[in-house]
Amino acid sequence: MSSAEAAVPQAQWWHSFYGGLQKMGRSLQLPVAVLPAAGILNRLGQPDVFGKDGLGWNNVAKVFAAAGGALLDSSLGLPMLFCIGVAIGMAKKADGSTALAAVVGFLVYYNVLRAFPEACKAPTVLVGNQCIDYASLKAAAATYQNPGVLGGILIGLMSAWLWVRFHRTKLVDWLGFFNGRRLVPMITALVGMLFACLSVWVWPPIGDGMTSFGQWLSDLGSWGSGIFGVANRALLLVGMHQLLNTFLWFQFGEFTKADGSIVHGDIPRFLAGDPTAGQFTSGFFPIMMFALPAAALAIAHSAKPHRRKEIYGLMTSVALTSFVTGVTEPIEYSFAYVVPALFAVHAVLTGVSMAVTWALGVHAGFTFSAGLIDYVINWGLATKPWLIMPIGLCFAVVYYAMFRFIIIKFNLKTPGREDEDEVEDVTKA
Incomplete structure (x- = not known):
């Protein structure tokens, strides 16, 4: 076999693998899109809104807090959302039975995990699902091996594969009732049980390794925030930034709420009132609300005179969306694929924003993305949120100046500067 012939299967394998990762990234967007609803409900249930320090509607606040907390629960709600979203997104021609199979598999997996609580620390002893200290007459909930959102994603992937593989399977006539789509949840339940047993055994070292990585970034402080910011934008180019976000945003770290429940992840911890949360979210606000709209303005100003009006309309729209x-x-x-150099500058500056914001003590978070809506809703939970505005305006000036200079200096073909033979005539059929 020639080297050229050998390279073809290798290239096909790489394209299939890369396409699968991109599809995975898109699938993760589905559960993420649910989080704004969870964030709004959770925010309305806070003491300073409907609670005792706000309108004083304590029971109403409890309803909203419980509703939002159900979706943001890092042990059940969030993992199940990601499980269903990934199953639907990754299965070809998915339908309701795909989601049903994912739910069945996840619930079996979740409850098997909870059948094996971790040993309690002395002097407490394990009784049922409680760690009890008989000397002080105090009790606390037992802890369990919990892969969290990652476990939900893996169950979702397995559910999608099982659905594609078996949803058209036909059994013998006397088992015909369980053909096809009815068979998949039964298989998924068995797989969920086996996966839970495996997780109890193998998750501790894996979880410790991932926690150590997150802790390493966290311990770096502003440098860790900056590294995350650069990596986040770089992975956006291939649609895989959500793979990086998932652990740090929804699983890393823990915070104990006033009611004794524990939440994990930078975003849930921030929404639960953790004053140390926001390391991996705060720095996105100056970029998304100020810097990128300024970049859009620089692109519009750099367009050729006869196309400037057209590009102004386009860039104003996307700038408002970002803000x-x-x-x-x-x-x-x-501009990412047309002028990769500009995107490299953008990725580095995003890292700088993450580092600067965290170094100045800004702790801000979001449920969906770092836009004006989340900024206003979560103002009361944030630390020094007002600093985001001057920081953002500074980055807006930097972005505008650098983008305008680089585009003009190197004659880059950003929107509105393409050669005339490259401009599509939309009036022609």
Whole structure:
């Protein structure tokens, strides 16, 4: 076999693998899209809104807090959301039976994990699902091996594969009732049970390793925030930034709430009132609300005169989207693949924003993205949120100046500067 022939299967393997990772990244967007609802409900249930320090509607606050907490629960709610989202996103031609199979598999997996509580620390002893200290007459909930969101993602992947593999399977006639889609949840339940047993055994070293990585980034302080910011934007190019986000945003770290429940992840901890949370979210606000809209303005100003009006309309739209909602892909993709050098500058500056914001003591978080909506809703939970505005304005000036200079100096083909033969005539069929 020639070297060229050998390279073909290798290239096909790589493209399939890369395409699968991109599909996985898109699948993770589905459960993430649910989080704004969870964040709003949770925020309304806080003491300073409907609670004792706000309107004084304590029972109403309890309802909203419980509703939002159900979705943000790092042991059950969040993992199940990611499980269902990944199962639907990764299965070809998925339908309701795909989600049902994922739920069945996850619930079996979750309850098997809870059948094996970890040993209690002395002087407490394990009784049922409680660690009891008979000397002080105090009790606390037992802890369990819990892969959290990662476990939900893996169950979702297995559910998607099992659904694709077996949803058209036909059994013998006397078992015909369980053909196809009815068979998949039964298989998924068995797989969920086996996976839970495996997790009880193998998760401790894996979980310790991932926690050590997150702790290493966290211990670096502003440098750790900066490294995360650069990596987050770099992975956006291939649609895999959510794979990096998932652990740090939804699983790393823990915070004990006033009611004794424990939440994990930078975002849930922030929403639960952890004053140390926000290391991996705060620095996105200056970029998404100020810097990228300024970059969009620089691109519009750099367009050729006869196309400037057209590009102004386009860039104003995407800039407002970024500022209000924190959805930045329309701006970033307008130059990322056309002018990779600009995106490299953007990735580095995002890291700088993450580092500067955290170094100045800004602790801010979001449920969906770092736009105006999350900024306003979560103002009362944040530390020094007002600093985001001057920091953001400084980055806006830097972004505008650097983008405008680089585009003009190197004659980069950003939107509105393409050669005339490259501009599509949309009036032609």
